[in-house]
Amino acid sequence: MEAIDAILLSRLGQGDAHAYTVLFERYWKFLYAVAYRRLQDEELAQDIVQEVFMQVWDKRDKLTLTPEYIEYYLLKAVKNRVINHYTSQRAKAEALQRVMHRMEAVVEESAYQPSRYLELERFLDEQVEQLPDTMRAVFLMRSDNRSIQEIAQKLHIAEQTVKNHLTEASHRLRRSLLKKFSDEELAGLIIAVAVLTNN
Incomplete structure (x- = not known):
């Protein structure tokens, strides 16, 4: 799995839209489940995960992630957005x-x-x-x-x-x-x- 992520991250850094799509599909279901479990709102959970991936794309040429850190990075980003949603x-x-x-x-x-x-x-x-x-x-x-x-x-x-x-x-x-x-x-x-x- 890390070998695949290494290839995807390398191509993502070069602006490869297909690599971005594959990365999205690899982690979307897991991250959506994490967000939905905390929000109990399908649309909001989808929005949060999409925002995280949009941020990844926007920063694609600046990300210095290694393959073993990608899931941790995405998970932390989703949880931070959930926390921000509820923080008052x-x-x-x-x-x-x-x-x-x-x-x-x-x-x-x-x-x-x-x-x-x-x-x-x-x-x-x-x-x-x-x-x-x-x-x-x-x-x-x-x-x-x-x-x-x-x-x-x-x-x-x-x-x-x-x-x-x-x-x-x-x-x-x-x-x-x-x-x-x-x-x-x-x-x-x-x-x-x-x-x-x-x-």
């Missing part, structure tokens, strides 16, 4: 951005390859799916930067119940991650990116 409070946005910057630094400073990071993220997604229904809904809505109050109103539950679900979900996910992965800081940072539990 500057302090919360800045806190989330700091955590994301630290997570990127950990990945760069450690022996983790982007593929390892992606493996960890996918494992986290699998574990989220195994949470009880209400707890999962709370976690996913909070990961999209919804407020505690908004989640409570949407799910018709008390705000304290929302907080309790978030705390328990974070504990469960952290335990699961640490059973499979040894890097405690990276595991904690990924959960922090997924859900900020401050009001």
